[in-house]
Amino acid sequence: MTTVRVFDAPRELVWKAWTEPKRLAQWFGPKGFTNPVCEADPRPGGVLRITMQAPDGTQYPMTAIYDEVVPLERLVWNTSVEHPGNVSFEIRQVTTFVERNGKTEVTLQAFVTRATPEAADALGGMEQGWSMSLDKLDALLSRG
Amino acid sequence: MVSLSDRLDTTLAALADPTRRAILARLAAGETSVTELAKPFSMSLPAVSKHLKVLERAGLIARGRSAQWRPCRLDAAPMREVAELIDGYRRFWDASFERLDDYLVEMQSQEKKRGRKGKRI
Numbered sequence: 001m002t003t004v005r006v007f008d009a010p011r012e013l014v015w016k017a018w019t020e021p022k023r024l025a026q027w028f029g030p031k032g033f034t035n036p037v038c039e040a041d042p043r044p045g046g047v048l049r050i051t052m053q054a055p056d057g058t059q060y061p062m063t064a065i066y067d068e069v070v071p072l073e074r075l076v077w078n079t080s081v082e083h084p085g086n087v088s089f090e091i092r093q094v095t096t097f098v099e100r101n102g103k104t105e106v107t108l109q110a111f112v113t114r115a116t117p118e119a120a121d122a123l124g125g126m127e128q129g130w131s132m133s134l135d136k137l138d139a140l141l142s143r144g
Numbered sequence: 145m146v147s148l149s150d151r152l153d154t155t156l157a158a159l160a161d162p163t164r165r166a167i168l169a170r171l172a173a174g175e176t177s178v179t180e181l182a183k184p185f186s187m188s189l190p191a192v193s194k195h196l197k198v199l200e201r202a203g204l205i206a207r208g209r210s211a212q213w214r215p216c217r218l219d220a221a222p223m224r225e226v227a228e229l230i231d232g233y234r235r236f237w238d239a240s241f242e243r244l245d246d247y248l249v250e251m252q253s254q255e256k257k258r259g260r261k262g263k264r265i
């Protein structure tokens with residue numbers, strides 16, 4: 001899965017928002033969620049620990065380990081993600097930051113690492129087509 | 145009992161091969177025979193059958209019962225589970241990015257205020 005988003009802010013600020021725990025806690029998670037626990041130690045081997053709290057009080061803990069940290073440019077972490085039905089999944093998330101004319105382009109790639117690397121690549125290339133209907137399958141698979 | 149996670153692993157492993165993805169793409173157009181499926185590939189029938197077995201085990205395809213002609217057809221249910229996982233992840237980040245957008249505006253206005261104060265001093 002790949003998603004790209006441009007933020008109307010300089011890269012330094014966007015980087016701070018991603019790496020300083022107090023700031024990360026301000027935006028991580030869907031609207032209405034809070035993050036009562038947010039600890040971030042952005043260096044290789046460092047831990048990112050966030051507990052999200054839904055408006056109904058349900059808590060969703062998440063732990064990730066930073067793998068690569070290139071200041072202002074690149075953030076890679078490995079984490080397990082809860083899937084409905086209490087299945088957790090190992091995901092490697094690569095986030096890159098590029099500044100263009102005072103704006104910052106953030107590219108987020110997620111690879112499922114519990115399956116074979118080839119499968120993860122296939123997934124990575126399939127992008128949003130995964131929310132597919134059968135008739136789109138053909139194009140989707142040839143892209144993978 | 146096979147857990148959802150195991151099933152997803154099997155689905156992903158089956159999808160990891162380009163030949164198998166091509167077979168699925170062909171089946172998306174409708175059910176067909178093994179001979180027909182083998183045509184575009186420079187591959188023996190047994191080799192194609194092997195791929196079909198992997199897809200069948202992953203529940204991605206179903207085979208007809210007739211001994212003479214066992215047409216293959218696509219079963220998209222396991223793909224849907226993978227799709228749900230990916231969709232959920234994407235939705236999570238889309239929602240977070242909405243908030244990050246707002247938060248960055250807030251951060252910038254705070255920095256401006258701080259900058260003005262600095263100048264006055």
